[in-house]
Amino acid sequence: MDWGWISANRGELISLAGNNLYLALIPVVLGLVISIPLGVLSVRWGWVYPPVLSATSVIYAIPSLALFIFLIPFTGIVTSTRDLTLIIPLTLYTLATLVPNVVDGLRSVPEPVRQSATAMGFGAMRRLARVELPIAVPVVMAGLRVATVASISLVSVGELIGNGGLGFLFTDGEQRDFPTEIYAGIGLIVILALAADALLVLLGWLLTPWRRSDPGASHSTREEAAA
């Protein structure tokens, strides 16, 4: 381990990490935006779900490099749209995790809750936004964590087409026979993944105040304490 090299190339490493994060998170956000309507449709019309699920799984099975190469004629590798060559496949990969989680999350809404929301005069959209999605947050968040970590590590494969964030350190370190660079790449990816995961846990905690049970609660739930 050559710590001097790491410290000397701090700026470059941070910039690569930033690029890696950008290339990883944009697909997760896009994937979520696509998964929510797909999940909603799958829950509302049950027959939609099996084909959607098969499609996302099949896409997930396609090797990333194959998808990159397939997209190069459309989005390029040196053009201004070259990030899309990476972002589009990574977005499609997140669907395999996010769609089932959105579906499970929406299905976790208890039927009496859904019914009472309707009976109180929520329209379908308002019910989705104010009742169903908030209740689905914990399950969706679990999928989001998996998708995010996977996406951060997958970005490095993009280095094979010259745009791979921290993946650069692997190819460069290998060519120069300089292991420190490779270790730095691995270390930074792990740090990014752990940090992103921790932030998502925090976000989930902030979004679900009802799941934080206070210690006094168990005593106050004694049957009809107030009766």
Place this chain on the structure above:
Amino acid sequence: MIRFDHVTKRYPGSAVPAVNALDLEVPDGQTMVLVGPSGCGKTTSLRMINRMIDLTEGKIFVNDQDIQQADPAKLRRGIGYVIQHAGLFPHRTIEDNIGTVPVLIGWGKQKARRRAGELMELVGLDANMARRYPHQLSGGQQQRVGVARALAADPPVLLMDEPFSAVDPIVRAILQDELLRIQAELRKTVVFVTHDVEEAIKVGDRVAVFRPGGTLAQVDPPARLLAEPVDDYVADFLGFDRGIRRLSFFPASTLELDTDPLAPDRITVADARARAKESGQSWFLVIDTERLPRGWLPVAKLDDLPASSTLAEAPVEGGGHSFHSSTDSLRAALDATILSPSGQAAGVDDDGRVVGVTSYDELLAAIHVLTSGDGDTAGGESRSA
């Protein structure tokens, strides 16, 4: 007022209608209970009122508005709805759950929360629960929140779909009493579905008994239903002890209470013996200077006691079972009589002081007079069980 006008509901693929040409009127300010075995169409009928289920034929009017002409979401905001498992929003605090409809109709959060506070008081919830979440409450408390939430925007109509059937019997009885208290105050037009006849008779101003196949067997006030079931189906459905249950609708205040068996605990055994000889009592109810009952003393036991001792020193048996002489029913009086060692029961006032005593003979006479009269005299007025 809610009016069903020849309403039929057919589910696709089912030959038999779930509800068949139903005609029913629920007058303003009354509680109509729909009761019947499962699959009789009572819940379907309830849910057609707020269009949770759309009817196939016929018309339903809520306060003279044909509900088929109304926007479902708007219609529902004007109709309170309480369901079995409360269906509270797990992600919202109690006060925000209660304020749901007020916020939907644009009251603003502050006003909705103030209203939630009022309703929590009305349904008997402690104010410190406002910021809690539903999972931190017991089943009974959640059901109270459900009722508060349904009442939040002050809708004239309240639909209750087996609201208390998921809580234990003790809590259920408490919630039923609370509903009666709230209803006496607010006089909403309530439609209440249950499969429990006992509950129907307790909470209903009128009870609609459904037959399998979605038709009505009988619609009547509970006392009349118990007295005059139209046929064997209704009689069977009401259960074997409907005669006894019917006594719930006759007030105990019609009993003439006897004060002869009352013996103050300060008199001596000698005095008591003399009184027994004179009046022919076989039991005394020993009372203290406050007229609170101490217990029953068999006259035969007096012979074993020193003549100069007072009744305060005499061993007495269970004075616990009594009935309220002005608010309880004949059913409560009969129950107390059965449970008393002497075959007589003490009628007491608000403070538990003994007013007088009734016996099997007196009760039977009173029951005979009341039940051989007409069922109409006992309307929905006295319903203390």
